[in-house]
Amino acid sequence: MKQPQHTRQGNRHARDADARRTLGDLIKGKIALVAICRRCKHRRLLFPGQLASRGESLTIVELRRRLRCSRCGGYGTANLHEATR
Numbered sequence: 001m002k003q004p005q006h007t008r009q010g011n012r013h014a015r016d017a018d019a020r021r022t023l024g025d026l027i028k029g030k031i032a033l034v035a036i037c038r039r040c041k042h043r044r045l046l047f048p049g050q051l052a053s054r055g056e057s058l059t060i061v062e063l064r065r066r067l068r069c070s071r072c073g074g075y076g077t078a079n080l081h082e083a084t085r
Helices: 012-019 023-028 048-054 060-066
Strands: 031-037 043-046 078-084
Touching (some): 048 060
Antiparallel strands (some): 031 078
């Protein structure tokens, strides 16, 4: 199997490195998150500095599972996208 850096863009192995990003990484990079609920399409801009109370070592995948939509109340239904400030 090829090493992750040699795989095509969009391949799931190439995305593994992004899956390990933490809130601390986003704070250092000054990157915000846009959470979009898959059930009701509600959008919310999240700032990692405000979420740091959950721990800077919290991965983005773990954060996604913990988020709850304020409109429909669904847990783990958010898609997270990065947005630079």
